[in-house]
Amino acid sequence: MLTRVLLIAWLLLLSACETLRAEVAFDWALVGNVGNQADDTGRGAVDYVYQISKFELTNAQFVQFLNAVDPAGTNSLDLYPFEMSSDANSGLTLDNLAPAGTKYQVKPGRDIYPVFGLTYLDAVRFVNWLENGQGEGSTENGTYVVNNGTISARNPHATFFIPNADEWYKAAYHQNDGVTGNYWEYPTSTDQVPFSDQPPGNDAPTPTNAANFMRDDGVANGYNDGLAVTGNLNFDSLQNYLTPVGAYSLAISPYGTFDQGGNVWELTDPDVGHQGGDPRGGDWFNEYKFLAASHVYDINDNAFYVGLRVASVPEPNTGALVMIAALTQLIMRRRRW
Template structure:
């Protein structure tokens, strides 16, 4: 009888993840090994182990990239070893189906999950929500600004990734050029070459091609999430090269501050310009690289920008 009483009051054992870690609340193991399900938005997530990775690009490589593509590539230095705590990241970009759940919640609970600096009376309805080329349920949501992305992540009990978290999840600990490795393969992601079916090696050709591009004539831009399984990152995240640019938590500054923290860096002080990573369906191979850094005004909404979320272990 005493033993039964002890069993009845014994605390429940915490659930353990695929890597032996204690699972945070709201997350459970999926039947597929290495994959987790986040309950609030039904997102599949993957685990990024704690440790060091190589952020940025060496100086000589930077010079070669600048010669090929222009000064856009001067912001990737200096290359530095960065240490991150473990975290989970969405396996796919947030989809229209998932974002629709968030919109229903906004209608019900108003804007309780929004950033404090969000403009008053802001609508979270994406710009291209009704464009049939972009609004399929399994397609990544696009036409969202940084405030939209922050609000969604908070509603789901997650956060936008820091720039460092995004880059580690994309390239792994070995500093590879693309999520899949160091060799460019156009068919491993949704990029301007796979969109248009022709190789584009440099910035000038890319600019000429885009200058002639009639967006209204394009029948398809993005692809459903997970359409390029050969382009998966070392941690199991999909579409981290191409499909859509992805918002990060950090504000943007030109180049990395060599004096900034090297453990769990949070980026520079807040500014109106936020980091974008990963390239899009219209990006050339240089911008699909995992180290490439882009940025935009946090209130801008384009048909090339989406996002994914992270969940901290802490």
């Protein structure tokens, strides 16, 4: 009897683990402090545990998605941002002569740079694909249902999702100090304005507070000299101004995320919360105010470089292990009885 029950339990565990096997994987930051208070504006309260990717979605991850759902390279769902492909910051190319399943490619050296040019519908389809196990999984249902141009609210039982405004905000600004309503002004765990500097920020007075955005203090001191990557205000259309995800390795949010301020804007889910659906966090071309918790997105912000940060529920195999341990303990107790 014991052997049979344990075998069933282990099969359940293997089944749970199987759902986690994926070509596209994420490094998660766990966001706890269930029931934390909102800030003074009413943002940031979340009454459940969730995970959010430590890093922005990369070119390599998005290309794997494109080749899986569109191996012929027809772009019938308009997932490939053609208008962005000529941008020097873009890391994507489409080679129609390449074999099926490899037509979408990453430019050399751009694997871990953030993808941009995403619409909310693009993000929905990517998350649906994750929810359906990747591979040949559907892009039209799962976490959201896409039907004749409309998008449903998030499935409350989904594993993968676009973070809503409160989930994104909490991960970026909440001080991770229990269920308080304490928030930092910037997603680098500080109220001090970040420094614009090349990664990892060693030229800045405080490398733990550096990011990829525009700031010019008018002093040639090696930081705050304009655009972070070049250290000046001169725009070069042939220059890549993005930085690899996590390149500011010392500048971390209280929950362990990177780049929630600067680099590329990040989409949020409009199903719940404030400013839902609007991008947050600013980008490489924006000033520091766009990185701040107090900034309220406006359509005039011209969020052109828009990417994504995926969220999820905690991994199911954790629960399976707990179940097995509890079940084994119960059986052993009964045998002793």
